[in-house]
Amino acid sequence: MKAGLQELLEDIQRVENLETFQSATERLRDLLGLSHVVYHWVNSVGERFGAGTYSSEWVDRYLEKDYLRMDPVIFGCFQRFTPVNWKQLDWSSKAAKAFLHDALAHGVGNQGYSIPIRGPNGQFALFTINDTSSDEAWETLIAETERDLVIIAHEFNKRALALDAREESAPAPTLSPRETAAVTHIAKGLSRAQAAAEMGISEHTLRVYIEAARHKLGALNTTHAVARALSNGLIIV
């Protein structure tokens, strides 16, 4: 699965228009064997855009009923930055129960996990996975995939931000001199302690530089970040 996720991350970075986000959500859904994957974004001037695997009937129904005004997922996530399992949200009101019932009737699964994303200048997005399963199975899935999901969610958002800024082709990530040095040492096979000593910084600082580089490169982990930096010509070993 990791290989599939790495490939997906790299493809997200090559998405050239908002519509092709759609196929990325479908691929992730199939990769994880879920019912649905949805990415919903609001830019700094309040424009909305969504990509996802919900049926068009459900999307139309949602708009027609104006569910945005009472959807507990939106209420629990809007302008926040901490992920939520839908079970943690407040579904106690009559309206919320009716909404859930309607959603289930339109092919939405009973379990959800939503990751709110905060970008610069008040930009906001919401990334959701959804499935039909037991509470236990869902909690296990979240525990196993949450880190990868957060990375993927932010990669969707980074790409959407770049497209919103009218950057047609993916902007090649650049690393600062410190990040370049850190990733280069790791690529050469130095341990983190050795790399830190080499750079005259603490291991903790080194890990932060590597994490910042990983995020910039849209990589799943350090090994993937090194591979991405090499293939982008950002480091030479």
Added chain:
Amino acid sequence: MLRYIYGQDLRHFPRLRDTMFRDRAEQFKNRLGWEVQVNEKGEERDEYDDMNPLYVIWQKPDGTHGGSMRFLPTTGDTMVNDHFLFLTDGVRIESPFIWECTRFCLAPGADRRVTAALTLGAGEIMEEFGLKHFVGVFDPRMERIYSLMGLNPDVLGRSGEGRGAVGVGLWEMHEDVFVPTLERAGVDRETSKCWFRMAFDEGYTQQERAIA
């Protein structure tokens, strides 16, 4: 008790909110002499308070503020990336797994227990949300506090001297720091987790209410 409250929800806790912003004025302007803005109500607020940050607040039994800190994800706007890049060798510290922690404040007369409780809150956030690091703007006093709490703060860069010195620093909370922190705070882990769930789990909160 420890409360985890988003900025937009502070309105549900007016007494806690007002005493927190007043204590911040007392600490940052009066005691530390930082160049911060204090409004006509005697409250210290900055633009990051308007960005719906997550506050971790120690609430005293009378409902007032005992101590607090403020968290923002580094993928959005942060003080460190907006104003202190010259202290990080130009590295924008940005990742969903690194949050900025600023405005660590103690109410006048707050003891070590409050510091320990806030540390605990930061640790719970780190564990529950899978974070790797916190980054923040430190003064020498904060460095001492973090060191005392066993958090091994790591200062990337400093500017200024004496009382006005500030630095950008990193810290994290390892699993082995929880036990001594819980002891210092006089709190057990179960209580700490319960406070966390009360803040982030609506279903759990309703259950608690039903039992009460």
